[in-house]
Amino acid sequence: MKAQVASLYQAVDLQQEIPPLIIGERANSNGSKKFRELLLADDFQACLRIAADQESRGAQVIDLCTAYAGRDESADMTTMVRLCARALKAPLMLDSTTPACIEACLQLYPGRPIINSVNLEDGGHTLRQVCRLAKRYGAAVVALTIDESGMAMQTADKLRVARRIYGMAVSDCGLSPQDLLFDCLTFTVGSGDPKLNDAAIQTLEAIRRVKSELPGCLAVLGLSNISFGLKPAARQVLNSVFLHEAVAAGLDAAIVDAAKIVPLASIAADERELSLDLLYNRQRGEESPLMLFIKHFAGREQQAEAAPEEQDSGPEEQLFRKVMQGDKEGLDDLLAILRGRMPPLAIINQLLVPAMRRVGELFGKGEILLPFVLQSAEVMKNAVTLLEPFMDKNAASGGPVILLATVQGDVHDIGKNLADIILSNNGYTVHNIGIKIPAETIIQKARETKADIIGLSGLLVKSAIVMQESLAQFGAAGLRVPVLLGGAALTTRFVAENCVPAYPAPVVYCGDAFAGLKAVQDFEAGKLVATSWSGVRSPKDERGEAEELEHGNPVPKAPFWGARYVNDIDPEALFARLNRAALFRGRWGYRRAKMTEAEYRDLLDHTVEPLYERLRQETLDSGWIRARIAYGYFHCHAEGETLTVEDREQRYLLDFPRQKGAPHRCIADYFKGSSAGGDVAAFFVATIGPRFATEITRLYRDNAYHDYLMLHGLSVELTDALAEYWHDVVKTELGLPAGHQGGRFGFGYTSCPNLELQQPVFALLKPENIGVSLSENMQMIPEQSTSAIVVHHPQARYFAV
Ligand code: B12
Known part of the structure; x- marks a missing residue:
């Protein structure tokens, strides 16, 4: 029995009496600008008209693709499938590589569609998923000859990949060979790239061999690629001649713009010859077949009227x-x-x-x-x-050379890397020499690379001081290039007052990577100036008495004394507590900006939420979250600003700073003194493990910048969610009433900027037992870790000293 596909209204043979089966290509967000714009405007009825129009021009199957960055592919596809199912006689080709989207469409579609497409890019994981869906729902499948090493260019490679696919789809997943349509891929012969001169020959031969060596399978081709880059009139002729050749080689179906295929008979003999010379790479004289072809069509208007599509620009x-x-x-x-x-x-x-x-x-x-x-x-x-x-290896962009480094003792990577991404992708030459870089190395590298500008990054308060000291060293070493400074711990004022005077050339504070770009552009224009600050000084050391706190609160009973470790926290518990607003707006940068409320809602619904869902699923499936806690309860008592914490024989004195302005608060104020019988303090160190750091670094190395920022942001908020979760556990274990607030204070944050207090916390909890260590600069490794003291006093509130 002949393989067929079907719509609600009719069945169509995949192998036509007179091949090929024509599959209309215009209802495609990647291939048609008009279709994409209508889709972006949510004008689904107009999208449907594009699909239907092809039917009236001879398409027997309609390819439908709605994939577009920033949109919800599944939602768009299912909407369109519903409309097409009712309105089109021609069966659909579901053009998507996302199994979830494909399945959603298969569930809806009342006929027998073709799925376009599968390949071996990921070794076959997705291919198997999709082929099983095809088997379950009874669909045909287009398979592209792409494997882990990319698109197959040569016949032998195309055939090798096709064989592998055949094995998986037919033998493993039970697809019938006649439901498998191989697309042996074609590349343009219109580019002049010598490597592609025989692109058509390789493809035609591959079609022949797939048809003869993989019995029962069919061949399909996205035809118009062959002429990519040529003028519209020339494309029409070349596509039509190529289609004829491909059918002669055994092609069963072609994905084309049906309106632009002309019968061979109506193509002039000389044009047919020129096309064949180009396709078969036949050099006849001095000039290449491509040159002769281009010259022939120079100045020619397109023959058939057609919509002004993107590919025509x-x-x-x-x-x-x-x-x-x-x-x-x-x-x-x-x-x-x-x-x-x-x-x-x-x-x-x-x-x-x-x-x-x-x-x-x-x-x-x-x-x-x-x-x-x-x-x-x-x-x-x-x-x-x-x-x-x-490119010539020595060809320089001509613009300034920038050296980027995170300063000594600081492991913070992402701020510097974002600056690198923005600068290098604006055409500047950037040498990013990494993290924890001593001033001496920066000086040496600046000389080696002949840097015109140095950019320093740092996250820690201590790094701001390191920057100030490094600038003095740069000056003493004779460097005179401008220095850009960025990172969380800096302020305009600190840079203007402490860094600018330390160095004899401009020192510029950059609040974000784009401020860095502007500084480099100002440098090029000869108008870069050092940062200045003319703000009003805040009143210093406004001494005063601390406002009294209630101390009638009972001391809760600790469930145990000393440190314990928890290794089996369910990752789902973190997602349940994750602060989505902080993730979406803060970490990911999906702010409302100039959007209307409705536009922003749309962005959240169609882009951000699906992205979050995808990452959530990937993170859970891959087992990257290894949430672990070191925590404990300790006897303590306060005196002035000092909290004395006891652990068996050992005593640790934690000196907390006092707020300068009213109410002159200090963390020690929240605890009872020894005369009142002392108190209980809880501490914890929480980590989601080292795996995220590895994955995040990999994404950066792979230049997957968008996903880099997204995964980093997610990891940060997961760490915070874990801390939130454990704060609640501690409150419950202490028997504090529901709704009780209390406080969780992180060392290094504004209520207690002194990072040195990490040391006693590490001595008390020994978080090495959960894989967290402390660097000489008091940074916890892995990066996605956080520590805190939990204060049970009911009036405990966050404050800045
Ligand atoms: C997210 C975050 C975390 C996350 C992840 C930390 C991380 N390393 O990624 C978690 C929750 C794990 C965390 C934990 C801690 N954190 Co934290 N954290 C932050 C926070 C809120 C954002 C940092 C961030 O990722 N920013 C995003 C990046 C992209 O921004 P960025 O690095 O600033 O870079 C941008 C610009 O600055 C600029 N830029 C940067 N460098 C350069 C260079 C050049 C040349 C140019 C042109 C521009 C430029 O461009 C970048 C892009 O636009 C900051 C506060 C803040 N507002 O920044 C505190 C902050 C860094 N954390 C702080 C502290 C104290 C901690 C903890 C010690 C708290 C604790 N006790 O647990 C721990 C330590 C963790 C550890 N491993 O040691 C303090 C550090 C201060 C200090 N005392 O040194 C900060 C500054 C908060 C504060 N104000 O007190 N933290």
């Missing part, structure tokens, strides 16, 4: 748009074409950098958010990586 404009939209799809093809038109450095300086500048401007105006900036930076980075092999 120039590749320069397309690249600019890809950066702006954070869209990596098809970047290699596009760059191959552009390389034929301009040198790689010009592509960077004239197209990529201006696009990133525009992104930066829009960010500055609050019109786009940080996660989207990072997506654009990823496209820029990818493009530069693809261009690098074609």
